[in-house]
Amino acid sequence: MQNPSIEYDYTVAKWFSYLAILFGIIGMGIGVYIAFELAFPELNYVFGQYSLFSRLRPLHTNVVALGFTLSGIWATWYYVGQRVLKVSLKESPFLNGVAKLHFWLYFITALLAVISLFARYTTSKEYAQLEWPFDILVVIIWVLWGVGIFGLIGIRREKSLYISMWYYIATFLGVAMLYLFNNMEVPTYLVTGMGDPFHSVSMYAGTNDALVQWWFGHNAVAFVFTVPIIAMIYYFLPKESGQPVYSYKLSLLSFWGLMFVYLWAGGHHLIYSTVPDWMQTMGSVFSIILILPSWGSALNMLLTMKGEWGQLKSNPLIKFMVLASTFYMLSTLEGPIQSIKSVNALAHFTDWIPGHVHDGTLGWVGFMIISAIMHMAPRFFKREIYSKKMLEAQFWLQTTGIVLYFSSMWIAGITQGMMWRAVDQYGNLAYSFIDTVTVLHPYYTLRAIGGLFYLTGVLMWAYNFYKTMTAAKQIEKEPQFASPMAA
Amino acid sequence: MDIREIQGFLYFFFIVFITVILYGYIVHLYRSEKKGKRDYEKYSKLALDDEPTSSPLEPMEDNKQKEQ
Amino acid sequence: MFGWLEKRPFFFAVGVFVVIAFAGLIEIVPDFAQASRPVVGTKPYSLLELAGRQVYIKESCNACHSQLIRPFKSETDRYGMYSMSGEYAYDRPFLWGSKRTGPDLHRVGNYRTSDWHANHMWDPTSVVPGSIMPAYKHLFKNVTDLETAYAEALTVKKVFNVPYDTDIDGDGKIDVKLGSFDEAKQRALKYALKVAKETKRQDLVNMVENGKIPEIVALIAYLNRLK
Numbered sequence A: 001m002q003n004p005s006i007e008y009d010y011t012v013a014k015w016f017s018y019l020a021i022l023f024g025i026i027g028m029g030i031g032v033y034i035a036f037e038l039a040f041p042e043l044n045y046v047f048g049q050y051s052l053f054s055r056l057r058p059l060h061t062n063v064v065a066l067g068f069t070l071s072g073i074w075a076t077w078y079y080v081g082q083r084v085l086k087v088s089l090k091e092s093p094f095l096n097g098v099a100k101l102h103f104w105l106y107f108i109t110a111l112l113a114v115i116s117l118f119a120r121y122t123t124s125k126e127y128a129q130l131e132w133p134f135d136i137l138v139v140i141i142w143v144l145w146g147v148g149i150f151g152l153i154g155i156r157r158e159k160s161l162y163i164s165m166w167y168y169i170a171t172f173l174g175v176a177m178l179y180l181f182n183n184m185e186v187p188t189y190l191v192t193g194m195g196d197p198f199h200s201v202s203m204y205a206g207t208n209d210a211l212v213q214w215w216f217g218h219n220a221v222a223f224v225f226t227v228p229i230i231a232m233i234y235y236f237l238p239k240e241s242g243q244p245v246y247s248y249k250l251s252l253l254s255f256w257g258l259m260f261v262y263l264w265a266g267g268h269h270l271i272y273s274t275v276p277d278w279m280q281t282m283g284s285v286f287s288i289i290l291i292l293p294s295w296g297s298a299l300n301m302l303l304t305m306k307g308e309w310g311q312l313k314s315n316p317l318i319k320f321m322v323l324a325s326t327f328y329m330l331s332t333l334e335g336p337i338q339s340i341k342s343v344n345a346l347a348h349f350t351d352w353i354p355g356h357v358h359d360g361t362l363g364w365v366g367f368m369i370i371s372a373i374m375h376m377a378p379r380f381f382k383r384e385i386y387s388k389k390m391l392e393a394q395f396w397l398q399t400t401g402i403v404l405y406f407s408s409m410w411i412a413g414i415t416q417g418m419m420w421r422a423v424d425q426y427g428n429l430a431y432s433f434i435d436t437v438t439v440l441h442p443y444y445t446l447r448a449i450g451g452l453f454y455l456t457g458v459l460m461w462a463y464n465f466y467k468t469m470t471a472a473k474q475i476e477k478e479p480q481f482a483s484p485m486a487a
Numbered sequence B: 001m002d003i004r005e006i007q008g009f010l011y012f013f014f015i016v017f018i019t020v021i022l023y024g025y026i027v028h029l030y031r032s033e034k035k036g037k038r039d040y041e042k043y044s045k046l047a048l049d050d051e052p053t054s055s056p057l058e059p060m061e062d063n064k065q066k067e068q
Numbered sequence C: 001m002f003g004w005l006e007k008r009p010f011f012f013a014v015g016v017f018v019v020i021a022f023a024g025l026i027e028i029v030p031d032f033a034q035a036s037r038p039v040v041g042t043k044p045y046s047l048l049e050l051a052g053r054q055v056y057i058k059e060s061c062n063a064c065h066s067q068l069i070r071p072f073k074s075e076t077d078r079y080g081m082y083s084m085s086g087e088y089a090y091d092r093p094f095l096w097g098s099k100r101t102g103p104d105l106h107r108v109g110n111y112r113t114s115d116w117h118a119n120h121m122w123d124p125t126s127v128v129p130g131s132i133m134p135a136y137k138h139l140f141k142n143v144t145d146l147e148t149a150y151a152e153a154l155t156v157k158k159v160f161n162v163p164y165d166t167d168i169d170g171d172g173k174i175d176v177k178l179g180s181f182d183e184a185k186q187r188a189l190k191y192a193l194k195v196a197k198e199t200k201r202q203d204l205v206n207m208v209e210n211g212k213i214p215e216i217v218a219l220i221a222y223l224n225r226l227k
């Protein structure tokens, strides 16, 4: 008996793809705007108090991390999950319903979150700014996803879980644990019956709060920007290129390596702060060990292309993915360097940190989500990708943008750090603070321009996707490997 | 013994533990392949061969597989 | 053992969870008890200061300002004594920040005055030419939400035993009074009037005299308290 042919259900994957594009445009649009604000402060007042830098910065981080990235993760999950488990969502009306509920609840929560941030509701904790009622919604969303994952696993046909599945499961568990602990807060209205019902106060105070926050902050980076993106690349790069993973054993080993080591490195955010010394040192040491599993995965991906480098020239999606793993290597080398105590003394609080962050987020996270969604598009719509040329142009434009971004922030950060500590011949501080601000103007401008390039690329991507959906040439059946594209 | 010391011991044992586990895992991966118990590399096909028409690499019910 | 785990998604998930949870357990829990002890002399925020702190949080000043002075000469020269863990004992949440687009503010109360702040927050470039800090004019009109601040103070007093209405240093006097909402409000108004007068802005004084504290006054009270 032949296995009955399965029809995968891409509905929810499609929805999340639309959302990723939408949030990508909004989040990076805001990002470009605040980048320009630092260069040209008059822009702060264009929309009254709603365009102040301090109002928009948390919006930027939330929309790109919790909007764009999570949508991208879920778009690929609802696609990859079915395929590697060889089971369709159509086979279980229950799981299909949960998936749709997951989407809608997430969408509504995201909208409410944006409104609440504009209205000054924030707990001030990075990546956990949302106030407690939204935290509860987030927990429900997460539980729904969990039901989806384990439900699908429960009815699978394929006994062994592909490596991407491992990473999705780890994402689910890691974020669940971190989010719960970091957001422990007491709603003041429930205790006292007065004041703003949305307001809450953190369960932890001072240094403890900082410890939990950075344990969370760092690992939120791990489990939102790293682990699920590795899940993507382990599926999409082999699939698009038609090459098996270079060493499957290495991929398994890197997985456990990452799980064991990543959580210990959070201390590097608190070097020279008031947390205990041994913990700071441990943060540094583990950050350096972390290079091993990170590079294990990245090299594994690059070696997957062994002997097939010609594809790099002919297929823009492969370009995106190969550069993504290269940027992953760059940021996982740069991070540990910044964790060395003496380097951190200089780099902490400066623009070098956003520079580092964006190597990872633009080059690695952004490129992977873009290429994954473009890989799925022909399968979603049974059409060719609308324009290969446009994809090529987008690739070069965005790569230039990233280079402008990180090179300007390197210079800015190091300049700033050196000026803060510079002394004259008598040992007095050589510069007042404002000197260290005005000197950055050209770099802030350059960064903003780099950001604009990247944003333009995102808009091209959106257009290309839209045209693929509506106007590209139809294809008869799902392509197996390389995505078909019209010149 | 105060909490710092306990922490120190836990930390030390944890390092030993992960080293043993990770090395053990490497040994396990290669040995089971050499003995022919399990071919890990074949799992990379899970991604490549996931078309609507392709059949599972290791179906859930091995028994049913045999009946076919 | 490994092969067994890989074929059983449930136990596999448990394994992953144990591995990642263990790190947090060893890393974080033992330091909780140690770090939260206040240093001598640290007192909880008064109602007005707490309201100002809420304004600081709502406006996300921490997006550009840190409150953590590291133990380097270049930092202590610029900002004053380095920060100590116990000084933050009543900070919920902590406001260390992660980026210094503007200077550290942990001891800004030592070297800036109420009128300086008022001018600066109204138009930063008029005080510091070349500044890229935005102006916060709306804070001069918004009225401080004392109720929420009071709710927070009462919550931390009840739930976390923050020593309001207590003699902390043993000199026979109560250090930070909270009392009922009305008492606390009267005290906050008195304090606000003093700050408003220091800013030398008549509009702020008028507002306070009418029983409405502008957010900027609360914010300045908070900034003055950072020492």
Ligand code: HEM
Pocket (backbone or CB within 6 Å): A126, A221, A225, A226, A265, A268, A269, A287, A288, A290, A294, A328, A331, A332, A333, A334, A335, A336, A338, A339, A344, A347, A348, A349, A353, A356, A357, A360, A361, A364, A365, C098, C099
């Ligand atoms: C794997 C090795 C990595 C290490 C050791 C590392 C290390 C660091 C360090 C030292 C900081 C600076 C903290 C501070 O001084 O304020 C930082 C910040 C940050 N990193 Fe990484 N990083 C790594 C990978 C990544 C990746 C791949 C991404 C994103 C995809 C990323 C995103 C971030 C973010 C968002 C922050 C910002 C925190 C803030 O608001 O300042 N990191 N990281």
